[in-house]
Amino acid sequence: MIHARGLRHTFASGHGKQKKEVVAVDGVDLDVAEGEVVGFLGPNGAGKTTTLRILTTLLQPTAGTATVAGFDVAKQSVEVRRSIGYCSQVGSTFSGAYAGDEVVDHGMLYGMSKKDAVAHGQALFERLQLDGLWRRKPRNMSGGQKRRLDIAMALIHAPKLVFLDEPTTGLDPQARANLWDHIASLRTDHGATVFLTTHYLDEADALADRVVVIDQGRIVANDTPENLKAAVSGDLVSLEVATDEQVAIARDKLGSISDNIEVDERLVSGRVPRAGKAVPGLLRDLESNGVSLESIEVARPTLDDVFLTLTGRTLRDAEAGAPEADEEAHDD
Numbered sequence: 001m002i003h004a005r006g007l008r009h010t011f012a013s014g015h016g017k018q019k020k021e022v023v024a025v026d027g028v029d030l031d032v033a034e035g036e037v038v039g040f041l042g043p044n045g046a047g048k049t050t051t052l053r054i055l056t057t058l059l060q061p062t063a064g065t066a067t068v069a070g071f072d073v074a075k076q077s078v079e080v081r082r083s084i085g086y087c088s089q090v091g092s093t094f095s096g097a098y099a100g101d102e103v104v105d106h107g108m109l110y111g112m113s114k115k116d117a118v119a120h121g122q123a124l125f126e127r128l129q130l131d132g133l134w135r136r137k138p139r140n141m142s143g144g145q146k147r148r149l150d151i152a153m154a155l156i157h158a159p160k161l162v163f164l165d166e167p168t169t170g171l172d173p174q175a176r177a178n179l180w181d182h183i184a185s186l187r188t189d190h191g192a193t194v195f196l197t198t199h200y201l202d203e204a205d206a207l208a209d210r211v212v213v214i215d216q217g218r219i220v221a222n223d224t225p226e227n228l229k230a231a232v233s234g235d236l237v238s239l240e241v242a243t244d245e246q247v248a249i250a251r252d253k254l255g256s257i258s259d260n261i262e263v264d265e266r267l268v269s270g271r272v273p274r275a276g277k278a279v280p281g282l283l284r285d286l287e288s289n290g291v292s293l294e295s296i297e298v299a300r301p302t303l304d305d306v307f308l309t310l311t312g313r314t315l316r317d318a319e320a321g322a323p324e325a326d327e328e329a330h331d332d
């Protein structure tokens with residue numbers, strides 16, 4: 001469905017002597033198969049939106065090639081646009097008309113008859129829990145309803161591939177969880193392939209079969225959330241021992257299966273690959289050496305841990321260090 005090779009995009013930023021080049025996307029290779037849900041994850045300024053805009057033909061790559069739904073993004077933009085649904089980060093700009101009319105107009109733009117657009121639009125409203133809102137103006141809708149309306153617009157022409165740019169940004173936790181259900185149903189109910197950007201780790205984890213991590217314009221990881229977490233970080237095992245004397249023994253025993261032990265008073269912790277397998281043996285070892293535990297905790301790694309291991313920075317550090325976009329720069 002998506003095949004990109006060596007995609008690169010540079011923006012000119014600043015004026016006169018201050019003029020410099022910002023490399024937003026720096027040699028991206030990407031493959032997305034039919035039926036996959038892929039999460040494109042990275043901190044602010046990593047290059048997610050720029051990549052997405054290239055794949056949806058809104059921006060020409062400075063270098064590299066990409067095909068989307070079998071069409072070349074640089075040479076067959078009309079065919080690409082007809083084959084995809086796109087929900088941008090800012091959402092649609094609504095004209096003040098009724099929600100239903102907006103969706104129908106959008107479908108007719110894609111060449112649908114009015115009758116088909118109304119029928120499909122109404123079915124989508126029902127599936128996306130927008131029933132009763134056909135004759136409501138989008139400006140009078142809640143944030144979650146507007147995002148679902150954006151998704152209805154993106155789906156009106158029944159595309160087989162849907163791009164969602166940060167679909168849940170700005171929503172409260174309940175509206176986010178609700179939208180997750182709808183995003184998951186894009187594949188199950190509509191048979192769509194989904195490519196979504198996010199900087200929420202839990203979102204990629206919950207929705208995506210595969211996570212592609214981008215940092216400073218480059219892909220730094222590409223795997224299932226499970227494999228990423230298992231391969232890179234290991235699980236965090238934290239042992240709380242009963243007495244000060246036991247700390248050294250616990251450090252020694254946990255240290256035999258973990259490389260980076262940390263001690264905080266009577267709490268001894270370290271990362272252990274596949275802790276589920278290693279911990280029973282560790283517990284026996286501790287017990288036979290006279291260590292009694294107050295508590296033990298095993299935490300699965302998060303994708304945040306993965307990012308830290310891959311780049312040496314937390315997602316928060318990475319976002320704080322991202323260069324500012326130049327609003328006046330030209331896109332292409």
Ligand SMILES: Nc1ncnc2c1ncn2[C@@H]1O[C@H](COP(=O)(O)OP(=O)(O)OP(=O)(O)O)[C@@H](O)[C@H]1O
Pocket residue numbers: 011012013022023024025042043044045046047048049050051199322323324325326327328329330331
């Ligand atoms: N129009 C522009 N002119 C100049 N620089 C730009 C422009 N758009 C983006 N950039 C820069 O390109 C880099 C990548 O930006 P991009 O918007 O693709 O990142 P992102 O990963 O989508 O970030 P976010 O999560 O904040 O949306 C950033 O350094 C950004 O400042």
